[in-house]
Amino acid sequence: MKLRTLKRHFREGFKNSWRNSWMTIASIGAVTTTLILVATFLVLLLNINHIADSLENDVEIKVLVDLTATEEEREAIGEELESMSIIETVVFSSREQELENLKSSLGEDGDVFGIFDDQENPLDDAYIVKLTDPQQTVPVAEEIATIPKVSEVNYGEDFVQDLFNFNNYARNIGLVLIIALVFTAIFLISNTIKITIFARRKEIEIMKLVGATNWFIRWPFFVEGLLLGILGSVIPIAALVTGYYYLDQNIETVNQFDFITLLPFSPFVWQVSGLILLIGAVIGIWGSVMSVRKFLKV
Amino acid sequence: MKLRTLKRHFREGFKNSWRNSWMTIASIGAVTTTLILVATFLVLLLNINHIADSLENDVEIKVLVDLTATEEEREAIGEELESMSIIETVVFSSREQELENLKSSLGEDGDVFGIFDDQENPLDDAYIVKLTDPQQTVPVAEEIATIPKVSEVNYGEDFVQDLFNFNNYARNIGLVLIIALVFTAIFLISNTIKITIFARRKEIEIMKLVGATNWFIRWPFFVEGLLLGILGSVIPIAALVTGYYYLDQNIETVNQFDFITLLPFSPFVWQVSGLILLIGAVIGIWGSVMSVRKFLKV
Amino acid sequence: MIKMQNVKKTYPNGVQALNGIDLQIDPGEFVYLVGQSGAGKSTFTKLIFREETATSGEIYVSGKDLTKMKRRDVPYLRREIGVVYQDFKLLPKMTIYENVAFALEVVEETPRNMRKRVMEVLDQVGLKNKARFIPDELSGGEQQRVAIARAIANYPKLLIADEPTGNLDPDTSWEIMKILEEINASGTTIIMATHSKEIVNTIKRRVIAIEDGLIVRDQHRGDYGYEA
Amino acid sequence: MIKMQNVKKTYPNGVQALNGIDLQIDPGEFVYLVGQSGAGKSTFTKLIFREETATSGEIYVSGKDLTKMKRRDVPYLRREIGVVYQDFKLLPKMTIYENVAFALEVVEETPRNMRKRVMEVLDQVGLKNKARFIPDELSGGEQQRVAIARAIANYPKLLIADEPTGNLDPDTSWEIMKILEEINASGTTIIMATHSKEIVNTIKRRVIAIEDGLIVRDQHRGDYGYEA
């Protein structure tokens, strides 16, 4: 193919979008709407995933030291914990601190503990442990329990198990939804393009009859599909950027739950924008070129 | 219009769907996909709303009776509570029961309370109250606090406030999403229909030139749109019914959270199905008849 | 039947197709419209059944003032006029039978009469055996004959035929002309745009010659007039 | 140039359009194809540039065996053949200029040569001043002339013209015939399906008459032969 022919194809692709302006607008409308849908749910689900992550990162294991342990044995436990690669942080909390924590956590009811003095304190010294991968909490806790002079390992078994289960469900449902949505978008966009090209099948036939090769006909459609995809991505990306910027700026004033934090504006928004543009362009091209195919057999 | 003409329009509408089978299939594809989307999110969001409701219904107010209250005064509080219309149930719990509850809720830590005997019990008698409308918890709790000899009113202020806020957010976001989705569906379906009819504008022009009135041309399109909407609803409804049935049957085996219960299969599924069919038929008809309009000016 | 006064037509792209037509055609007349390619013959016919509207001037068709006609009355005007379009304008998805029947469905003809009449006119143009075909399965001349059949199906008071024999061999052309003459004899006014010198010079009727959007000749029992 | 042996064509709907054509056309010949409406003339021409494929028999066009030709070689065959379609087949969204230019773009002609040649052929058919119009804005005869301009633009070795004067007045028809004769004189083979007795009988060339899918007459310097 000569360079001037390539130029001709690009010029023709643009011209065709203009000549079939009505259809082009309808197609861009379909691309725009579906991509807004995809963008919205992508943002939603990635942030839900993010929240789930941060909830899981709050999970900690409390390792209680046996009352009979000597100071060396206690420190040995600490060192043993530090040496485990999956453990991120280890913080020591003495039995006095533990009692304070219990009292304050019970609020007014906690006053009943006022009657204990230091000697009567029924609690143990403890290590507070956080993992690099919180999903491993259960097996790691079991492993820690085997360390000598560890009297008990607590991590709120029921709650943690529930949290992980729930988050994993949410993640899986989210993943299925977003994949289904992307496929829906692909189908809807290429379906729309297919219809518009179907309406132009006579023209494609005439071109073939005048001696055009398949590629000669395909190229302008390739350009048109690309244009369609790009123009159809403009509004979704603009909406995404401004919408997320607004959300990001205002989330603190409306948000009353400290566990809800959004993914930071940059680079998150740019990544999603890039993805949207890519989806638009690829489906546009693919939809156009595929749809032309069946009318080329003249 | 004569009856046989009406029959003719219906016959023609069916024939046209058949003659333009390729376009009909593409349109039905678009209707099907969008309605599956709408159905999925409708089910999801209505069930999330349902779960939010049942979580809120678990909220209860604990009314503590002052230690100095006589038996009559205590019963007066109970009667006063029963008389409030917004209160659904009132259950009395003596201070001994309260201590038992506290012990067991603390698990092993609770053993430290073993040292208290009945006389030393630092807790109060209590009434456990549930409301018909849990969203009213805060004002009702304040009102109860003004009853004589009520020493304290607890309902887990922080948690309840968070729960309601969170649920209300979830509900609002869900509502916005579902409305946006329905409008998206309307746009996508009518957009697709518009394109298919645009491809047939020459035929419409010819009909007008042969002396057909606008209504004569519109009627078969009306029938075609109806058919499109109904056929496009079949798969979404089938998927909804079988999918939800399967979910309903299996939810208990996979579900490890007792707070997650689904809306009962019947009548919920039938209501959503009806809605889907209605959306399909109305958009189909509306999209067809509207799109024909602009080509009738010949 | 038809009366035009100083009718002008300028298309949106600026082409002046008609530059002031004054004309009267009486009921029952048979009029040939001749003139070079692009002279304005088709434009003239399109004004009569209101496919196009005049830019200025007055047009009356069977007593109705077309310049004042409301859009919703146009279908009723068109039902009185049978038109053979130069480009046929058949409905591509419908069979030949359905194409012709459509003109009768529009006026809510009874199914029984419709069947009878459709087969009758298809027989007249020699296409009875192709009733179940779609237009794309016909040759050019066959499509043209379907267009003729559709135009005459509803016994129109006025028949406009734009180049109705352009794709027909001489034999078939003469058969079509015989049909048109019969229809004309039974009272239908006929306006026929044509390039066929042979037909015009053989079947002598009124000839209106258009050149550059103006009537340059209007002659009863005239001949084609242009010589090669 | 063209050789056919026992060529038959049955359309999917069962119509037997050609029933065994044997024929040889030499380079540089000028052949009229005559015959009644629906005789098989257009079908015959469509086989040559492979718009349709023969059901049986052998077809050779400029040495190529069409029955064995691969689909991807068909465009190159078509570039050697200029075709004036009975229904014009203009690209409706493109201007007249673009329609004609398309036939040259396909062979990757230089822009400069393209502009020159397009205006040249538009001038030949008398439509230079309508280059920027779209087909819908032209009269029937003007569209037909655009189809002719497109067919001759690429100096084809073989020109197939299906009823190229059906929508043209006699004057314009003769001009078109003059162009075809010139092209023929410069070596291009021409096959022209026509119903114009006058043209066939005036410009005497080889006449092939088709009837019901069979060649019933093949006569050098023949005449139209059908009498009204």
Ligand SMILES: Nc1ncnc2c1ncn2[C@@H]1O[C@H](COP(=O)(O)OP(=O)(O)OP(=O)(O)O)[C@@H](O)[C@H]1O
């Ligand atoms: N829709 C249109 N828009 C713009 N110009 C038009 C349109 N239709 C026709 N014209 C122009 O108006 C003039 C008259 O066209 P018309 O179709 O009436 O010619 P005609 O006499 O029927 O010619 P022919 O014998 O070739 O059919 C021509 O110059 C043509 O280019």
Ligand SMILES: Nc1ncnc2c1ncn2[C@@H]1O[C@H](COP(=O)(O)OP(=O)(O)OP(=O)(O)O)[C@@H](O)[C@H]1O
């Ligand atoms: N695409 C098609 N499918 C089915 N049958 C067809 C098709 N094209 C043509 N025919 C039939 O084949 C026969 C020959 O058609 P063809 O177009 O070759 O005739 P023709 O000689 O060109 O006639 P005309 O002078 O009317 O153009 C006709 O009976 C026609 O109905």
Ligand SMILES: [Mg+2]
């Ligand atoms: Mg005309």
Ligand SMILES: [Mg+2]
């Ligand atoms: Mg033909």
